[in-house]
Amino acid sequence: MTTDATPSDPASPADPASDPASPSVPAEPAPPAEVLVEVTDLQVHFPIKRGVFFDRTIGHVHAVDGVSLTIRRGETYGLVGESGCGKTTFGRGLLRLVEPTGGKALFDGSDLRELKGEALRKARRRMQMVFQDPLSSLDPRQNVESTLSEGLKSHGLWDKESGHRTLKEILDAVGLPATALRRYPHEFSGGQRQRIGIARALILKPDLIVADEPVSALDVSVQAQVLNLLEDLQERYGLTYLLIAHDLAVVRHTSDRVGVMYLGGLVEESSSADLYEQPLHPYTRTLLSAVPVPDPTIEDSRQRILLSGDLPSPANPPSGCRFHTRCPWRQETRCDTDRPALRELAPGHRVACHYAEDIRDGKIQPHEVRPELVEAHTALDSASVQAVTAEIAGTLPPGH
Numbered sequence: 402m403t404t405d406a407t408p409s410d411p412a413s414p415a416d417p418a419s420d421p422a423s424p425s426v427p428a429e430p431a432p433p434a435e436v437l438v439e440v441t442d443l444q445v446h447f448p449i450k451r452g453v454f455f456d457r458t459i460g461h462v463h464a465v466d467g468v469s470l471t472i473r474r475g476e477t478y479g480l481v482g483e484s485g486c487g488k489t490t491f492g493r494g495l496l497r498l499v500e501p502t503g504g505k506a507l508f509d510g511s512d513l514r515e516l517k518g519e520a521l522r523k524a525r526r527r528m529q530m531v532f533q534d535p536l537s538s539l540d541p542r543q544n545v546e547s548t549l550s551e552g553l554k555s556h557g558l559w560d561k562e563s564g565h566r567t568l569k570e571i572l573d574a575v576g577l578p579a580t581a582l583r584r585y586p587h588e589f590s591g592g593q594r595q596r597i598g599i600a601r602a603l604i605l606k607p608d609l610i611v612a613d614e615p616v617s618a619l620d621v622s623v624q625a626q627v628l629n630l631l632e633d634l635q636e637r638y639g640l641t642y643l644l645i646a647h648d649l650a651v652v653r654h655t656s657d658r659v660g661v662m663y664l665g666g667l668v669e670e671s672s673s674a675d676l677y678e679q680p681l682h683p684y685t686r687t688l689l690s691a692v693p694v695p696d697p698t699i700e701d702s703r704q705r706i707l708l709s710g711d712l713p714s715p716a717n718p719p720s721g722c723r724f725h726t727r728c729p730w731r732q733e734t735r736c737d738t739d740r741p742a743l744r745e746l747a748p749g750h751r752v753a754c755h756y757a758e759d760i761r762d763g764k765i766q767p768h769e770v771r772p773e774l775v776e777a778h779t780a781l782d783s784a785s786v787q788a789v790t791a792e793i794a795g796t797l798p799p800g801h
């Protein structure tokens with residue numbers, strides 16, 4: 402399948418850069434051709450509303466709080482972090498399924514936040530999402546044929562002559578028989594349903610697929626099959642993936658590069674191999690120390706570092722380094738007051754920690770985490786934040 406080579410939509414006449422008569426505005430340099438997605442300082446904050454008519458904003462959930470990353474064409478970028486750190490919101494903000502509060506997101510050179518109407522629809526067709534729970538993301542009343550053809554129809558791409566052939570081809574590509582077309586979601590296993598979800602994304606010939614925990618709802622025995630399928634499809638169709646997962650093992654075997662998120666921000670980014678061989682951020686180190694190693698001799702000698710407490714509330718993020726309340730390497734008082742920027746410690750390996758070198762070189766040893774620090778930021782009203790979240794989530798379209 403060739404990707405839908407939609408050239409960047411022609412700039413509107415109102416765009417001075419497209420108008421030869423307007424004074425020349427220096428155009429921003431286009432990102433290198435191999436970069437498909439370039440995100441700068443993306444923020445998604447959700448208001449917390451109160452009052453009888455929910456007309457008072459009493460705060461904000463800082464779900465995504467300044468993430469910058471690039472995704473190269475044809476690669477798999479794994480985004481990991483514990484539940485609630487903002488991975489899904491980042492993916493949705495990128496595709497504009499939720500409106501970002503700030504920052505910039507370039508897709509194939511076009512500024513997604515500037516796109517409107519037809520231009521946005523066209524861009525959306527090139528960026529598809531595969532959801533975590535295939536059952537709730539598929540309409541139980543629609544058979545596979547209408548699920549798959551719906552996307553084509555809504556984008557005006559349905560062709561009466563070739564439509565059915567296209568559907569069968571796509572089913573074949575995801576390993577399902579043509580007879581599946583007449584069947585309904587409940588007639589399939591979890592793995593098969595996820596194949597339908599993948600087919601639905603693929604049928605629009607996207608360039609980018611944001612796969613949000615695509616295997617975490619599946620039996621372990623079928624997880625590898627679905628991941629292998631995603632890999633085959635990537636090779637066959639030249640796809641680029643943003644793979645969101647909380648399971649480091651999933652990302653390790655599938656991603657070229659990995660970004661680790663903590664409380665709305667990226668704390669480390671590197672090639673997959675580097676991250677697992679030499680994690681530099683304390684958070685990544687604690688996450689990885691919890692992943693069992695199959696070799697018992699290595700497993701016995703490993704230093705296990707336990708992650709204390711829950712993720713702080715994104716409605717009340719800690720000052721300074723967001724991880725300082727749970728960090729076994731925390732140093733007073735810089736970690737409590739200065740938010741570390743993501744900086745490159747080795748080629749392609751970025752980390753947001755003031756003391757990454759000292760920790761790597763063993764100059765600072767881990768110590769006990771003070772429970773009162775953990776408590777201070779998890780206690781705040783997290784129950785009511787959850788309630789508001791659930792309420793707002795109920796107003797979103799299914800699967801979003």
Ligand SMILES: Nc1ncnc2c1ncn2[C@@H]1O[C@H](COP(=O)(O)OP(=O)(O)OP(=O)(O)O)[C@@H](O)[C@H]1O
Nearest residue numbers: 447462464483484485486487488489490715790793
């Ligand atoms: N629509 C919303 N309104 C308010 N808060 C939200 C909304 N959606 C997400 N949040 C909050 O933003 C934070 C990040 O949520 P998000 O789902 O992006 O995290 P995640 O890392 O993907 O977690 P999970 O793996 O559990 O999906 C959470 O605290 C969540 O409660």
